Amino acid sequence: MAKTLWKGNEALAEAALRAGVKAFFGYPITPQTELLEYMARRMPELGRVFLQAESELAAINMLYGTACTGTPAMTSSSSPGISLMQEGLSYIAASEVPAVIVDIMRGGPGLGNIQPSQGDYFQVVKSAGHGDYHAIVLAPATVQEAVDLMYISFDLAFKYRHIVIILGDGTLGQMMEPVEMPPFKEVNGGEPPAWALTGAAGRPHRVITSLYLSAERLEALNLHLQEKLARIKENEVRYDTTMVEDAEYLIVAFGTVGRIAQSAVRQARTTGLKVGLFRPITLWPFPERELDALIERVQGVLVVEMNAGQMLEDVQRVVKDRVPVHFLGRMGGIIPLPDDILPALHTLCGLVRSRNGHRVRPVPA
Amino acid sequence: MAIAELTPPQIASRPEVALAAMQVVYKRPEALTEAYTHYCPGCSHGVIHRLIAEVIDELGIRERTIAVAPVGCAVLAYEYFTVDAAEAAHGRAPAMATGIKRVLPDRIVFTYQGDGDLASIGTNEIVHACARGELLTVIFVNNSLYGMTGGQMAPTTLPGQVTTSSPYGRDIRQQGWPLHITEMLAMMPGVAYAARRSTHAPAEIRKAKKAIELAFRAQIEGLGLGIVEILSSCPTNWGLSPMEALAFVRDKMVPVYPLGDFKVHQALAARA
Numbered sequence: 011m012a013k014t015l016w017k018g019n020e021a022l023a024e025a026a027l028r029a030g031v032k033a034f035f036g037y038p039i040t041p042q043t044e045l046l047e048y049m050a051r052r053m054p055e056l057g058r059v060f061l062q063a064e065s066e067l068a069a070i071n072m073l074y075g076t077a078c079t080g081t082p083a084m085t086s087s088s089s090p091g092i093s094l095m096q097e098g099l100s101y102i103a104a105s106e107v108p109a110v111i112v113d114i115m116r117g118g119p120g121l122g123n124i125q126p127s128q129g130d131y132f133q134v135v136k137s138a139g140h141g142d143y144h145a146i147v148l149a150p151a152t153v154q155e156a157v158d159l160m161y162i163s164f165d166l167a168f169k170y171r172h173i174v175i176i177l178g179d180g181t182l183g184q185m186m187e188p189v190e191m192p193p194f195k196e197v198n199g200g201e202p203p204a205w206a207l208t209g210a211a212g213r214p215h216r217v218i219t220s221l222y223l224s225a226e227r228l229e230a231l232n233l234h235l236q237e238k239l240a241r242i243k244e245n246e247v248r249y250d251t252t253m254v255e256d257a258e259y260l261i262v263a264f265g266t267v268g269r270i271a272q273s274a275v276r277q278a279r280t281t282g283l284k285v286g287l288f289r290p291i292t293l294w295p296f297p298e299r300e301l302d303a304l305i306e307r308v309q310g311v312l313v314v315e316m317n318a319g320q321m322l323e324d325v326q327r328v329v330k331d332r333v334p335v336h337f338l339g340r341m342g343g344i345i346p347l348p349d350d351i352l353p354a355l356h357t358l359c360g361l362v363r364s365r366n367g368h369r370v371r372p373v374p375a
Numbered sequence: 376m377a378i379a380e381l382t383p384p385q386i387a388s389r390p391e392v393a394l395a396a397m398q399v400v401y402k403r404p405e406a407l408t409e410a411y412t413h414y415c416p417g418c419s420h421g422v423i424h425r426l427i428a429e430v431i432d433e434l435g436i437r438e439r440t441i442a443v444a445p446v447g448c449a450v451l452a453y454e455y456f457t458v459d460a461a462e463a464a465h466g467r468a469p470a471m472a473t474g475i476k477r478v479l480p481d482r483i484v485f486t487y488q489g490d491g492d493l494a495s496i497g498t499n500e501i502v503h504a505c506a507r508g509e510l511l512t513v514i515f516v517n518n519s520l521y522g523m524t525g526g527q528m529a530p531t532t533l534p535g536q537v538t539t540s541s542p543y544g545r546d547i548r549q550q551g552w553p554l555h556i557t558e559m560l561a562m563m564p565g566v567a568y569a570a571r572r573s574t575h576a577p578a579e580i581r582k583a584k585k586a587i588e589l590a591f592r593a594q595i596e597g598l599g600l601g602i603v604e605i606l607s608s609c610p611t612n613w614g615l616s617p618m619e620a621l622a623f624v625r626d627k628m629v630p631v632y633p634l635g636d637f638k639v640h641q642a643l644a645a646r647a
């Protein structure tokens with residue numbers, strides 16, 4: 011199939027249509043508004059539901075309602091809007107209904123700005139709402155990858171009756187790239203699943219709730235959710251690597267930064283520095299085992315993010331002091347470029363050199 | 376001997392004949408489950424549930440109705456109706472119901488919400504559901520305070536009324552005036568039916584049932600959103616006996632919240 015040029019936000023929207031989304035609820039917020047606008051045009055064309063909500067709170071709760079009917083539905087927003095959606099996300103997780111959310115991150119905290127950022131890692135990966143659960147979080151680095159991940163997100167959401175969040179930043183939403191669009195398909199064969207609220211015609215009535223007044227029953231729900239999350243962890247880890255086979259140093263970065271780090275890796279290689287890139291695609295489940303195996307073979311790790319060090323905590327959790335971990339973070343909408351990353355790599359080399367222990371090997375200057 | 380020829384003492388002495396002679400004149404509506412409700416003695420919620428269930432039965436819509444329950448004393452409403460139901464976050468029932476109705480337009484969707492839920496935390500959701508003219512039915516139960524959390528002041532609390540969070544009585548200079556949200560919503564073109572009823576006497580309860588029916592008809596006939604505010608007793612948090620609580624509704628609430636129709640779509644007028 012021929013490639014066509016797509017803007018990230020619009021590509022995500024079209025991919026969702028092809029993935030079988032039947033309803034979209036959203037609220038304008040830069041830098042994801044093109045996604046909403048695209049849906050406003052295309053959903054009615056396809057006879058599907060588009061509704062601009064009065065707030066992000068309403069949008070996520072509309073999505074919650076639609077999800078209870080077993081209909082593939084989604085919303086999209088950006089950081090401050092995702093903060094408002096946290097309430098609904100928690101109810102959706104507890105009720106075990108499928109929902110897809112796109113978060114095109116912008117600079118924070120507060121109103122921040124509309125520049126790219128990765129400052130939502132904590133609120134999306136660690137705690138998308140109150141209570142004990144994680145959403146499945148997919149972090150594309152290119153527009154094509156955004157399309158491919160969006161295309162499977164409803165299947166994942168329905169398979170696990172869970173939340174899938176596509177986490178991108180303003181760069182991904184705004185940039186244009188050639189993309190191959192997948193064909194149209196239906197989620198779950200286009201049929202409502204057996205748990206869906208459709209009206210109690212010829213069967214006992216069904217209830218979808220997140221209320222469990224008895225402590226034992228609520229604990230049982232939580233144990234069930236934990237068991238489900240363990241299954242997701244087992245089956246859904248995704249990641250990408252570049253030149254890790256012989257790498258002595260490892261950069262860990264996700265999303266847009268992962269892609270910039272790829273250029274930095276190539277540049278560093280021309281100077282003789284043996285650097286590789288580990289790019290988690292699922293931020294939850296975090297590719298722990300895969301990263302862990304690599305740490306055994308490298309001397310130091312550089313984490314690069316557009317925040318003050320959020321994924322860094324997950325990397326440190328895996329590395330456990332085995333090798334030095336250095337961090338480069340830019341904030342406020344500033345994108346770390348290879349010119350920032352290369353000096354950070356040299357700092358890492360210095361750290362490795364000065365660290366006592368048998369693992370330290372000489373590194374090229 | 377035919378039953379008609381038996382004298383009452385003769386019928387009473389033969390149980391099988393007595394049973395055959397009886398007609399069922401009052402039974403549990405099909406739309407109600409057999410669960411015992413958790414509501415306090417003298418609470419009007421149970422009465423209102425029954426009215427809704429009777430209307431659902433009479434309209435023949437039970438198998439295609441989906442309910443959205445609130446947060447508040449009626450949070451467990453989904454256990455009492457034999458219709459599919461979802462439990463919303465506090466105040467968000469109209470948004471959730473919108474999400475259901477938009478993808479299943481041939482189903483009948485109603486929300487059941489209290490005054491803290493609808494008139495405080497959920498004002499945005501109800502106002503915009505009305506503004507869009509969502510084809511929903513809203514049963515809005517006003518008992519002048521937050522019942523489930525133990526009787527705090529709500530936007531609907533009466534001037535001077537003592538609650539646990541207005542221990543000196545609601546002072547309108549400090550805490551504002553009671554919110555007449557049904558009158559506000561009635562102004563919107565998307566609302567096809569808006570009325571206030573009460574549960575303080577049998578005649579009022581009958582009128583409430585009629586209003587609930589019209590609020591469902593507004594949806595069924597595609598006219599717009601139908602809302603009925605129902606003044607309801609909370610003997611527990613008012614510290615009154617059930618009978619005193621009904622008198623409180625009649626004597627204290629009705630003067631502040633006048634009963635009546637605020638909006639009746641012309642297509643419903645003939646039935647009102």
Ligand code: SF4
Nearest residue numbers: 414415418448522609
């Ligand atoms: S607290 Fe009040 S509203 Fe709640 S169930 Fe008891 S009487 Fe009814």
